[in-house]
Amino acid sequence: MSLPAWSEQFDRDRLRNVPSTLPPIITREWAWAGATGAGVRVAVVDSGVDAGHPAVGHVDGAVIVEHDPEAPSHVRFVEGAHGDVFGHGTACAGIIRSIAPDCELFSVRVLGARLTGKGHVFAAGLRWTLEHDMNVVNMSLSTGKQDYFGLFHEIADAAYFRNVMLVCAVNNVPGPSYPSEYASVFSVAAHVDKDPLHFDYNPEPPVEFGAPGVSLDVAWLDRGRLTASGNSFAAPHIAGIVALTLSKHPRLTTFEMKTVLASLADNRTAAHRAG
Amino acid sequence: MSPRRDPVTTLARLAADLGVSFLPAGHQELLRSITEAARRLFEAGACSIALLTDDGAELQFITASGAGADAVTEMRIPAGQGIAGWVVMSGQAIAVDDVAQDPRFAATVAQATGYVPRSILAMPLETARRVLGVIEVLDRAEHRAATNRDMELLGVFAAQAALAIESSTVFNDLGRFLLEAWAGASTDTDLADRLRRHASTAPQPRKDMAEIAGLFYELGQSSASERRLAARVLREVLAYTRDRSTGDDD
Numbered sequence: 001m002s003l004p005a006w007s008e009q010f011d012r013d014r015l016r017n018v019p020s021t022l023p024p025i026i027t028r029e030w031a032w033a034g035a036t037g038a039g040v041r042v043a044v045v046d047s048g049v050d051a052g053h054p055a056v057g058h059v060d061g062a063v064i065v066e067h068d069p070e071a072p073s074h075v076r077f078v079e080g081a082h083g084d085v086f087g088h089g090t091a092c093a094g095i096i097r098s099i100a101p102d103c104e105l106f107s108v109r110v111l112g113a114r115l116t117g118k119g120h121v122f123a124a125g126l127r128w129t130l131e132h133d134m135n136v137v138n139m140s141l142s143t144g145k146q147d148y149f150g151l152f153h154e155i156a157d158a159a160y161f162r163n164v165m166l167v168c169a170v171n172n173v174p175g176p177s178y179p180s181e182y183a184s185v186f187s188v189a190a191h192v193d194k195d196p197l198h199f200d201y202n203p204e205p206p207v208e209f210g211a212p213g214v215s216l217d218v219a220w221l222d223r224g225r226l227t228a229s230g231n232s233f234a235a236p237h238i239a240g241i242v243a244l245t246l247s248k249h250p251r252l253t254t255f256e257m258k259t260v261l262a263s264l265a266d267n268r269t270a271a272h273r274a275g
Numbered sequence: 276m277s278p279r280r281d282p283v284t285t286l287a288r289l290a291a292d293l294g295v296s297f298l299p300a301g302h303q304e305l306l307r308s309i310t311e312a313a314r315r316l317f318e319a320g321a322c323s324i325a326l327l328t329d330d331g332a333e334l335q336f337i338t339a340s341g342a343g344a345d346a347v348t349e350m351r352i353p354a355g356q357g358i359a360g361w362v363v364m365s366g367q368a369i370a371v372d373d374v375a376q377d378p379r380f381a382a383t384v385a386q387a388t389g390y391v392p393r394s395i396l397a398m399p400l401e402t403a404r405r406v407l408g409v410i411e412v413l414d415r416a417e418h419r420a421a422t423n424r425d426m427e428l429l430g431v432f433a434a435q436a437a438l439a440i441e442s443s444t445v446f447n448d449l450g451r452f453l454l455e456a457w458a459g460a461s462t463d464t465d466l467a468d469r470l471r472r473h474a475s476t477a478p479q480p481r482k483d484m485a486e487i488a489g490l491f492y493e494l495g496q497s498s499a500s501e502r503r504l505a506a507r508v509l510r511e512v513l514a515y516t517r518d519r520s521t522g523d524d525d
Contacts (some may be wrong), residue, residue, distance in 0.1 A: 047364070086361040086364075088365070114355060115354060116331045140287065144403060172398065172429075172430045173368070173401055221447070227373055227376065228371045229370040232365065
């Protein structure tokens with residue numbers, strides 16, 4: 001009997017046994033006790049990262065993505081060390097480092113001197129993370145421009161199928177926000193709690209997770225620090241927790257990781273959450 | 276139609292050249308009332324709105340209420356630095372409790388306005404077509420600092436301001452083309468030719484507006500039933516584009 005193309009892999013003779021990844025009861029002990037983020041590649045798609053900031057320590061790779069009308073696809077890549085234009089990328093990198101101290105950090109700088117070609121630069125930065133085998137991508141950026149809906153959707157889906165976990169800050173402006181609204185990403189907003197491992201789950205999407213992001217002391221320009229608030233600081237908390245969990249359980253898929261986070265959220269009422 | 280007198284042509288040329296100065300009178304007042312309402316609601320020292328320049332390299336303040344308002348209005352800052360710069364680039368809102376902790380930003384602002392705020396809450400002004408600029412609230416009352424509710428609230432003001440700015444931009448683009456064509460034309464036929472020529476030579480996105488102006492002019496010459504048909508087609512097009520809005524690249 002001939003089967004539709006996608007049914008062949010479910011043919012009894014070909015079907016593989018898949019090792020289980022999730023325990024019957026998910027606990028924080030199981031998820032990340034003893035984990036450091038080691039071996040997990042985390043990209044910060046933002047304004048650059050100051051690798052010399054004490055909160056960051058070092059980065060393992062860096063690329064500037066910028067608009068260039070002469071280049072193919074109007075985007076140019078410049079690999080190598082760079083600084084932070086605004087301070088925000090360093091803040092995100094510092095938060096991720098504080099939660100997953102041994103993760104490999106990569107800075108993908110997509111924000112620069114002007115807004116020209118922003119959507120295509122963002123998209124090229126995201127593609128770079130897919131092509132360079134990142135495991136987790138922190139993206140505290142969004143666009144509400146409908147022209148980019150399809151473009152970002154395609155990249156977000158590609159990331160999902162490759163288990164590249166995109167962690168995106170939602171914006172506070174009424175109206176659409178891409179890529180944070182897609183089901184394939186971890187969408188994050190700020191809550192007022194300060195404990196870095198305190199996160200909540202919202203069963204009414206599009207925003208799924210809440211993490212610290214109000215009046216936080218974060219790394220900033222010139223080796224300094226700043227007290228700041230925003231969903232953009234909540235996202236790197238979830239990125240850090242994802243990196244931590246992934247370093248202990250590298251085979252987790254994106255949807256399994258969401259299941260882990262949803263199970264371990266502080267507002268989850270299950271009696272067995274402790275651990 | 277007889278050739279028009281010089282003063283009209285001169286006025287039309289001036290109007291076209293002055294561009295944004297010829298916005299509808301209520302526009303500027305509306306934006307100022309938005310900043311004033313936000314300033315009062317947040318018990319803040321000041322509130323301002325800055326828009327991206329055409330080349331996307333700078334933010335120009337167009338209205339402000341409260342402390343330092345006069346110094347800030349018309350001020351330009353590079354879009355590639357500071358809190359407001361990051362907000363407009365990233366599309367994300369941010370609040371900073373102590374601006375002095377960002378010495379580069381504090382120095383730039385102090386130099387330009389003589390007023391350095393302690394805190395800043397900044398949010399992008401954005402429509403489904405493009406990023407317009409940023410709205411900032413400076414020095415909110417201390418007791419409001421540790422909450423994220425203010426961001427949600429400012430989002431409502433930002434949406435209103437973005438809508439007002441977007442509609443006046445469309446008005447302005449269309450008005451500018453009619454005036455430019457008017458300035459160069461001496462007869463009715465000449466005006467139609469001018470509009471067509473504008474449509475073929477104007478840079479995007481003004482090219483589209485010029486072409487539409489030309490088509491409207493021609494419609495004006497046709498019969499009532501033809502105009503009704505055109506209106507119906509336009510309504511259909513607008514209904515479609517409301518569902519699936521498109522725009523020009525940032």
